Amino acid sequence: MSSLPRRIIKETQRLMQEPVPGINAIPDENNARYFHVIVTGPNDSPFEGGVFKLELFLPEDYPMSAPKVRFITKIYHPNIDRLGRICLDVLKDKWSPALQIRTILLSIQALLSAPNPDDPLANDVAELWKVNEAEAIRNAREWTQKYAVED
């Protein structure tokens, strides 16, 4: 593998030195482009109390193309599907080389606080979120308790 770009080194250093509250991103021992991420469920959201594991990978042409991010912990959310794939504009067409790992993870955290059922990835979840929000939120809480809370 070619040497790690300065940009990735800088970002990693800053993530370790000034971590974002509620977000923890640690590079893999064997691959500095692969990060083990933990995002805690935001307060006042159905994901409160949950600890969500994600994986983040910086592709070869990062930052010209967006990092690849996926939830590993199961989550009941209209914009996240069963495989943990995330529907988020900044990961796709709104990606800009000036965005960072930090900003992307903050956007994901914000997505947990404000689900967007009008732009769904998990159709069944989005549908329920629209017709019966109370029940959808109940489901999200249940899943959080079941999959994202360590006993």
Next chain:
Amino acid sequence: MDSDMEMELESDSDEEFNDDYDYYNTGEDCDVERLDPKRADPEYFEYDCLTVEDIEKLLNERVEKLNTILQITPALAKVLLLEHQWNNHVVVEKYRQDANALLVTARIKPPNCNKDQADAASTSAAAAAASTTTQLAKMGSYKNNTSNHSSSSTTTLSTTVSPQYRSQMCPVCASSQLGDKFYSLACGHSFCKDCWTIYFETQIFQGISTQIGCMAPMCNVRVPEDLVLTLVIRPVMRDKYQQFAFKDYVKSHPELRFCPGPNCQIIVQSCEISAKRAICKVCHTGFCFKCGMDYHAPTDCQIIKKWLTKCADDSETANYISAHTKDCPKCHICIEKNGGCNHMQCFNCKHDFCWMCLGDWKTHGSEYYECSRYKDNPNIANESVHVQAREALKKYLHYYERWENHSKSLKLEQQTIDRLRTRINSKVMNGSGTWIDWQYLFNAAALLAKCRYTLQYTYPYAYYMEGGSRKNLFEYQQAQLEAEIENLSWKIERAETTDLGDLENQMDIAEKRRTTLLKDFFPLHA
């Protein structure tokens, strides 16, 4: 029209010379038709087939014209023309009304940037016109911190100018470099030269050219071509960029169309933007000038698109499923009825049931016909949906079969012509007539193909037509055309036994029917 009327009146009053007048009348008509082919031939279309070089010249002329009027860089002129269908008047007009708004909508300037300055400029028109011009000239060009580097110096922009020798950190590569390595657009987002270059190459690689935007998040300011071409050095990437940009320019020009022929470089130009047939002079591909698809008169562009999508997608499969299948009442698997008997046995769960009422077959026994009485009771909603679907399918298939059939006939008739050609060849070789003597047969075959082509495209038209007297008229004319075409086809196939006069007469009739239908139904100025 007027001259026709006069002639009729005159001939009425002058009965003796009626024949003579008729003779001259037709002669007169022909002249009129020759003078105004637009009225005589509903398919008449004026266009030019131009090369890439011709078009480049044409576009550059527009760019230069705008440069001189507005005193702006060619790169900016290109962006403005691209955004306004290459209409210089509209650009100049908009610029005179509100230069700031023009630059914001063309994504040269970010919204709210330099707002006060621009407002002032646009309100006090005359006095500030000069300052707006300079502002406009500055906009659209990029800014490099070396004051002597970029020709149109932009040092007076309200955004902060970094001194060229102070080092600065690029937010993309996170490296510190001297200020003169940095470039920014009107939005002021500054990035280093290397990052811009890599970014441009990434974008070009994805086929993006005129739409490349600033690298900053949520900033939609566009990168004009001069910055791209200043920073991208690799000849391959530069060529690619220019090719893609050229494509964008042609596509944004309402009077230009790329010839859809495979590997054809020709661009067709016409001032009349309508659904007429253009035929490329190089590769001979014919296409509808408006939508670029196969020519489709009398059907219009939207309808033919709808029709082709309908034929291509599986919406009819869905209708078929609805019309010919039901779900097993026990295990809910989808079952296709493939025989006449209404006693069904599910292949999956072996449940016996009645196709008509979906009830258990056991209750039917010998009293099979009783179920028709109950049919509309339990399943009325389902039934009506099925009936509707079946009806819709029947209608579609009616038109589709005819559409398909004529398409096949066109191919078969091409084979007939090929056979004719060999036969005529051997005839000529054996001394019966010359090549010229048989030429009329090919004219007849070409006309047949033309007529059948139009006939084929009348079916989608009829499919989407609403019922009523106009549809009746259309279908009447369609039937007439169809009958004459089949006559013509018959006569061509038996060319050696048909006499020339008869064949020519038949050709004339078929073509008249075709033009009549087109005149009545082909939307000329849609």
